[in-house]
Amino acid sequence: MLLPPSDWLPQAPLEPLLLDWLISAGIEVAILRLDQIDPLISGNKWFKLIEHLKAADLAGAEGIISLGGAHSNHLHALAAAGKRFGFTTVGLLRGHLQDTPTVKDLQAFGMQLHWLGYGGYRARHEAGFWQPWQTRYPTLQPVPEGGGGLRGARGCMQLKDQIVEQLSTLGWNDYEGWWLACGTGTTLAGLVMAEGGEHPVYGALAVPDDHGVAQQVERIVQEAGLADPAYELFDASRGGFAKVDPLLLEFIEQTEQDIGIPLEPLYTGKALLALKQQVESARFAPGTRLIFIHTGGLQGRRGFQ
Numbered sequence: 001m002l003l004p005p006s007d008w009l010p011q012a013p014l015e016p017l018l019l020d021w022l023i024s025a026g027i028e029v030a031i032l033r034l035d036q037i038d039p040l041i042s043g044n045k046w047f048k049l050i051e052h053l054k055a056a057d058l059a060g061a062e063g064i065i066s067l068g069g070a071h072s073n074h075l076h077a078l079a080a081a082g083k084r085f086g087f088t089t090v091g092l093l094r095g096h097l098q099d100t101p102t103v104k105d106l107q108a109f110g111m112q113l114h115w116l117g118y119g120g121y122r123a124r125h126e127a128g129f130w131q132p133w134q135t136r137y138p139t140l141q142p143v144p145e146g147g148g149g150l151r152g153a154r155g156c157m158q159l160k161d162q163i164v165e166q167l168s169t170l171g172w173n174d175y176e177g178w179w180l181a182c183g184t185g186t187t188l189a190g191l192v193m194a195e196g197g198e199h200p201v202y203g204a205l206a207v208p209d210d211h212g213v214a215q216q217v218e219r220i221v222q223e224a225g226l227a228d229p230a231y232e233l234f235d236a237s238r239g240g241f242a243k244v245d246p247l248l249l250e251f252i253e254q255t256e257q258d259i260g261i262p263l264e265p266l267y268t269g270k271a272l273l274a275l276k277q278q279v280e281s282a283r284f285a286p287g288t289r290l291i292f293i294h295t296g297g298l299q300g301r302r303g304f305q
């Protein structure tokens, strides 16, 4: 059994985001705190995993084998879920043996690790990549990097339900759109599917263009049969994935001081800074109400300290 008890449905708080630059522009933003759903199984990762776990459970698998880097939020959440709910986890890691805080946690959660080197990891999209691993671990279900694909996106559709239930606590009866960080675009695709064109979803790209987020989103929404997807992508990578600069770090520090919400520099920090830039260039009319998603990832911050 890979699934949590039926009463384990993480509810993320939805809170007003009271920042000077929003208030002065007359834009209202509420932040969906996915970083708060659980101390370990945090962020958008749980939602991206849930449909993969259901499929594995249906197939009678005893656990999950998946991929990621030495700071991977996905492997961290997967390993924590395996330990919590009692299923086997195996992680295939990019590069060579490293002893990061994330890797230490993966081991402590009981995940079996294999280091693939860089070339070995690059082969993950090749046909036949999984075959030797399936021979070695026949009872485990492979899950793509980051818990992506249509299944990952389907799990994120329930994020819409979470905010709809809480809008009245903010005194809102509607909202104009979503703003969130994109790494693969899976979470954004799930929201686009849940919205079915009702509200647009704005994605702040934490990775450069050549990571193919736009193509991946297109592929997922097409697979889901969505005719008229409503979304827009903005470059927020600031020179590359995981590249940080003084302006970003200063912005994060100032924001944390102002509102007491922890951010991390790879996704949520970059997404919020990109929103500030769009607000300051009058992309949104005064009175606009947006939902900003805190996608978690705070465990990965340890790699930057």
Ligand SMILES: Cc1ncc(COP(=O)(O)O)c(C=O)c1O
Residues within 6 Å of the ligand: 043, 044, 073, 074, 146, 181, 182, 183, 184, 185, 186, 187, 188, 267, 268, 295, 296, 297, 298
């Ligand atoms: C903390 C965090 N936020 C956002 C994302 C982006 O999510 P997605 O890959 O679904 O676009 C990721 C992972 O890629 C992440 O770890």
